[in-house]
Amino acid sequence: MTxxxxxxxxxxxxxxxxxxxxxxxxxFMVNSPDDMARMHLGVKRVTPExxxxxxxxxxxxxxxxxxxxxxxxxxxxxxIFYQKSLALFAFxxxxxxxxxxxxxxxxxxxxxxxxxxxxxxIVGLLTNISFALLLVFFRATYVDFMGVVLCVIMMSISAxxxxxxxxxxxxxxxxxxxxxxxxxxxxxxxxxxxxxxIGVIGGIGGGTRFYRTLFLEEAHRDYVRSARAKGLSEIxxxxxxxxxxxxxxxxxxxxxxxxxxxxxxxxxxxxxxxxGLGSYTIDAINSQDFAIVRAMVFLGSVLYILGLVLTDISYxxxxxxxKLN
Amino acid sequence: MTDSLLSIHKLTTQIGRDxxxxxxxSSVSFDIHPGETFALLGESxxxxxxxALSVMRLLPxxxxxxxxxxxxxxxxxxxxxxxxxxxxxxxxxxxxxQEPMTSLNPVLTVAYQVGEAVKLHDEEHAGDIDARVLELxxxxxxxxxxxxxxxxxHQLSGGMKQRVMIAMALAGRPKLLIADEPxxxxxxxxQAQVLDLLRDLQKRTxxxxxxxxxxxxxxxxxADRVGVMYAGEIIETxxxxxxxxxPQHPYSQRLFDALPSVERRNRPLTAIEGNVPSLAETFRGCxxxxxxxxxxxxxxxxxxxxxxxxxxGYLCHLQQLRSESIEAPQExxxxxxxxxxxxxxxxxxxxxxxxxxxLLRRTVGHVRAVDGIDLDISxxxxxxxxGESxxxxxxxxKGILQLLRPTSGSVQLNGTELTKLKGENLRSLRAGMQMIxxxxxxxxxxxxxxxxxxxxxxxxxxxxxxxxxxxxRVKAILDRVGLPERFMKxxxxxxSGGQRQRIAIARSLVLRPDLLVCDEPTSALDVSVxxxxxxxxxxxxxxxxxxxxxxxxxxxxxxxxADEVAVMYLGRIVEQGDxxxxxxxxxxxxxxxxxxxxxxxxxxxxxxxxxxxGDMPSPANPPSGCHFHPRCPRATDxxxxxxxxxxxxxxxxxxxxxHG
Numbered sequence: 001m002t003x004x005x006x007x008x009x010x011x012x013x014x015x016x017x018x019x020x021x022x023x024x025x026x027x028f029m030v031n032s033p034d035d036m037a038r039m040h041l042g043v044k045r046v047t048p049e050x051x052x053x054x055x056x057x058x059x060x061x062x063x064x065x066x067x068x069x070x071x072x073x074x075x076x077x078x079x080i081f082y083q084k085s086l087a088l089f090a091f092x093x094x095x096x097x098x099x100x101x102x103x104x105x106x107x108x109x110x111x112x113x114x115x116x117x118x119x120x121x122i123v124g125l126l127t128n129i130s131f132a133l134l135l136v137f138f139r140a141t142y143v144d145f146m147g148v149v150l151c152v153i154m155m156s157i158s159a160x161x162x163x164x165x166x167x168x169x170x171x172x173x174x175x176x177x178x179x180x181x182x183x184x185x186x187x188x189x190x191x192x193x194x195x196x197x198i199g200v201i202g203g204i205g206g207g208t209r210f211y212r213t214l215f216l217e218e219a220h221r222d223y224v225r226s227a228r229a230k231g232l233s234e235i236x237x238x239x240x241x242x243x244x245x246x247x248x249x250x251x252x253x254x255x256x257x258x259x260x261x262x263x264x265x266x267x268x269x270x271x272x273x274x275x276g277l278g279s280y281t282i283d284a285i286n287s288q289d290f291a292i293v294r295a296m297v298f299l300g301s302v303l304y305i306l307g308l309v310l311t312d313i314s315y316x317x318x319x320x321x322x323k324l325n
Numbered sequence: 326m327t328d329s330l331l332s333i334h335k336l337t338t339q340i341g342r343d344x345x346x347x348x349x350x351s352s353v354s355f356d357i358h359p360g361e362t363f364a365l366l367g368e369s370x371x372x373x374x375x376x377a378l379s380v381m382r383l384l385p386x387x388x389x390x391x392x393x394x395x396x397x398x399x400x401x402x403x404x405x406x407x408x409x410x411x412x413x414x415x416x417x418x419x420x421x422x423q424e425p426m427t428s429l430n431p432v433l434t435v436a437y438q439v440g441e442a443v444k445l446h447d448e449e450h451a452g453d454i455d456a457r458v459l460e461l462x463x464x465x466x467x468x469x470x471x472x473x474x475x476x477x478x479h480q481l482s483g484g485m486k487q488r489v490m491i492a493m494a495l496a497g498r499p500k501l502l503i504a505d506e507p508x509x510x511x512x513x514x515x516q517a518q519v520l521d522l523l524r525d526l527q528k529r530t531x532x533x534x535x536x537x538x539x540x541x542x543x544x545x546x547x548a549d550r551v552g553v554m555y556a557g558e559i560i561e562t563x564x565x566x567x568x569x570x571x572p573q574h575p576y577s578q579r580l581f582d583a584l585p586s587v588e589r590r591n592r593p594l595t596a597i598e599g600n601v602p603s604l605a606e607t608f609r610g611c612x613x614x615x616x617x618x619x620x621x622x623x624x625x626x627x628x629x630x631x632x633x634x635x636x637x638g639y640l641c642h643l644q645q646l647r648s649e650s651i652e653a654p655q656e657x658x659x660x661x662x663x664x665x666x667x668x669x670x671x672x673x674x675x676x677x678x679x680x681x682x683x684l685l686r687r688t689v690g691h692v693r694a695v696d697g698i699d700l701d702i703s704x705x706x707x708x709x710x711x712g713e714s715x716x717x718x719x720x721x722x723k724g725i726l727q728l729l730r731p732t733s734g735s736v737q738l739n740g741t742e743l744t745k746l747k748g749e750n751l752r753s754l755r756a757g758m759q760m761i762x763x764x765x766x767x768x769x770x771x772x773x774x775x776x777x778x779x780x781x782x783x784x785x786x787x788x789x790x791x792x793x794x795x796x797x798r799v800k801a802i803l804d805r806v807g808l809p810e811r812f813m814k815x816x817x818x819x820x821s822g823g824q825r826q827r828i829a830i831a832r833s834l835v836l837r838p839d840l841l842v843c844d845e846p847t848s849a850l851d852v853s854v855x856x857x858x859x860x861x862x863x864x865x866x867x868x869x870x871x872x873x874x875x876x877x878x879x880x881x882x883x884x885x886x887a888d889e890v891a892v893m894y895l896g897r898i899v900e901q902g903d904x905x906x907x908x909x910x911x912x913x914x915x916x917x918x919x920x921x922x923x924x925x926x927x928x929x930x931x932x933x934x935x936x937x938x939g940d941m942p943s944p945a946n947p948p949s950g951c952h953f954h955p956r957c958p959r960a961t962d963x964x965x966x967x968x969x970x971x972x973x974x975x976x977x978x979x980x981x982x983x984h985g
Contacts, residue, residue, distance in 0.1 A: 231445050319432065320432060321431055
């Protein structure tokens with residue numbers, strides 16, 4: 001088990017190096033520091049001098065990978081690749097193009113993101129599983145049929161509609177909670193209720209339909225027939241046998257997404273004015289702040305790889321057939 | 326009807342809605358008495374499982390019983406509310422299924438799954454469920470039951486799983502046990518153990534057994550009475566002895582004629598032409614008519630009457646007609662021909678799979694799937710490789726065809742060493758060696774037409790100048806295997822199992838191979854269709870002088886088809902020789918046990934089954950000395966110390982210390 005985890009983590013290293021290299025190529029070679037400077041400075045003020053000055057202020061004036069003007073190891077360290085790209089491995093994200101410390105911003109902004117994403121995940125999971133079980137219990141009846149139709153309708157509606165509609169109805173017409181914004185500490189709850197609720201509702205269609213398929217797949221297996229032949233009631237077959245087996249793909253599917261919860265949601269956070277990592281990324285893209293975007297791309301990849309490792313480990317915990325060695 | 330335990334009267338079951346519904350069970354009636362074993366015999370799709378599921382009221386969601394009555398011990402099961410029916414299921418009626426591998430829940434322990442049944446149906450033991458589970462596991466002969474209780478199904482062998490299923494079914498002390506093909510998925514030696522157990526349990530508890538099977542041998546061994554089903558109807562009921570002595574219905578008679586056996590060597594089997602009709606049809610007249618060789622005009626227009634009573638009778642227009650069993654004329658004996666040239670020579674082939682462990686994936690051992698075997702096959706000859714699942718026989722086939730590369734040893738096809746060849750050199754030789762597989766459905770690409778499937782090999786081997794030339798060859802070969810030309814544009818799912826196997830044979834033969842490796846080619850087929858395929862294989866061999874390596878566990882097919890037989894156990898051949906010598910006078914204790922465990926379709930024949938304890942050990946860690954010694958009834962000290970030397974008398978080779 002330990003050997004397996006260590007090996008999995010070792011496998012992750014070449015992937016991370018690859019991600020780092022691709023990020024570097026995308027952000028510094030495809031789109032050179034000169035281009036960044038030009039975009040930032042706008043059309044009117046662009047002179048060779050102003051570009052140079054912009055680059056010096058942000059340490060973008062060095063050569064990309066090899067510095068011929070320096071000696072010894074400085075030839076490699078005094079480069080953009082070393083200072084901007086390799087530093088990501090140490091989670092040293094540097095400062096944003098507008099001069100703020102990215103690491104500090106992330107540590108501040110991940111908590112509001114988590115405060116929305118985690119409840120959406122948990123409440124959504126429970127709701128979707130409950131609805132899916134209900135449909136499976138009434139399978140091949142009109143309840144099942146209408147339920148699936150409703151799911152498809154809910155899936156087909158844009159997330160934006162849920163957000164705007166929810167804000168209009170709950171915030172503007174009913175005045176139950178504020179339309180958007182965020183508060184400090186425990187006072188934040190009233191800002192969180194609406195985005196969480198809308199996040200859950202938006203996920204019901206797809207989630208229920210997916211879990212229903214998983215349950216139905218298990219419901220056709222031979223062991224379910226054996227369980228019925230024992231004389232178990234339909235409820236016991238559903239909870240004691242089908243649910244336990246279907247939870248394997250459900251749980252492992254959730255585990256892979258767990259680390260990414262920190263990244264927040266781009267759209268929800270922007271619409272509700274939540275100061276999380278999602279809105280942070282959106283703002284960075286809008287203001288062409290490549291340092292932040294680069295940091296978030298790299299962070300996302302690391303968290304995803306972490307999620308994959310956790311998934312493999314979680315299999316051993318929920319499925320007795322899987323032994324990692 | 327007074328003393329019967331289960332009484333089924335004119336049961337009709339329908340699946341699907343009125344238009345396009347299929348009727349898998351139509352007007353089926355039979356009785357089972359306490360302590361009796363009643364066998365429902367029939368080919369796949371004849372409705373025998375659906376009859377059982379109707380009794381359990383566990384039909385698929387779209388299925389329902391449309392007519393008839395089912396009485397168990399005087400209770401009308403059809404009218405019972407679902408709550409009371411649940412008390413019957415697992416209580417008065419226990420059921421076990423064909424696939425023990427998938428019939429247990431993989432994520433729950435043995436104790437939990439058996440305990441669930443105890444909790445439901447055994448109030449007496451409600452306080453101490455574990456003790457009762459232990460008792461049940463002991464009752465079904467599971468060794469070391471305390472340890473097994475906390476294990477999961479994947480940790481048990483197939484035979485053990487079926488024992489757990491039986492323990493589960495026994496939890497409610499059933500009056501009726503429904504066994505749906507309980508041993509079909511198991512090896513013969515394990516099958517013998519399970520059938521023994523069922524007989525033994527029946528003796529002790531006096532329960533009735535409804536045995537569903539397609540195997541005449543199993544019926545002869547275990548049943549008291551038999552009902553033959555065809556296309557949803559019971560066409561004949563009889564006490565087993567009478568049935569085997571004098572089957573009445575033409576279909577029953579043809580089933581016996583289609584069985585391969587030693588006596589039928591050198592002559593084609595009497596195959597029943599065509600396939601079981603689809604149950605979606607509406608039938609006028611007799612359902613067997615289209616395949617019946619003694620059918621008359623009346624058979625097409627009027628429903629046949631039932632002769633005799635419900636306990637013993639048959640459904641046919643032809644009264645008192647015992648048509649002679651049809652035996653094809655013996656052909657000129659081909660076994661007398663001079664030996665052909667050698668096609669395949671295998672010497673000391675080993676095929677190991679590495680076991681890797683630890684952080685650095687170091688190889689810590691090997692699974693010795695094939696551990697040094699020798700084989701020789703001449704053109705026009707058939708060598709059968711027999712053995713139980715896991716003995717390495719399929720791996721031998723793959724090793725010969727270089728689909729898996731042997732670890733060491735030599736494989737020569739027509740004198741060319743294959744193990745050293747690579748890439749294009751090997752590929753060009755592949756036309757000379759072809760393979761057909763057990764499951765024709767999964768060994769063909771479902772998105773390719775028959776034409777594409779058969780001509781793919783021609784394209785790969787660059788045979789034929791253009792498409793039209795290849796098309797000619799495809800047409801010719803399809804004609805040879807008995808498929809009309811119009812099938813060329815169809816897809817595999819449009820065919821029956823027998824037809825698909827014909828396509829698979831055409832796909833191999835179109836390349837005109839010298840060697841054909843047949844890996845259980847008839848195991849997935851019904852007896853009547855098996856006879857068609859065996860006939861075809863035999864005809865083709867006589868025409869083209871192809872050498873066959875026939876991999877199978879079916880001894881009667883071996884005795885019918887093979888010239889030579891090699892018996893494998895745990896990666897090694899333990900006995901080899903002419904088929905008559907080996908099957909007629911087996912020397913190795915394993916061969917003796919294997920042959921004794923095969924059920925024979927003759928209830929009169931008393932046979933002594935040599936019972937082997939336990940399961941085959943893992944090839945990753947084979948026992949010392951002779952691999953068979955831990956299970957051998959005649960093992961001595963030397964057997965655990967060294968692998969026996971070959972002892973030879975004529976062409977009969979045995980590797981056993983008893984014959985040193």
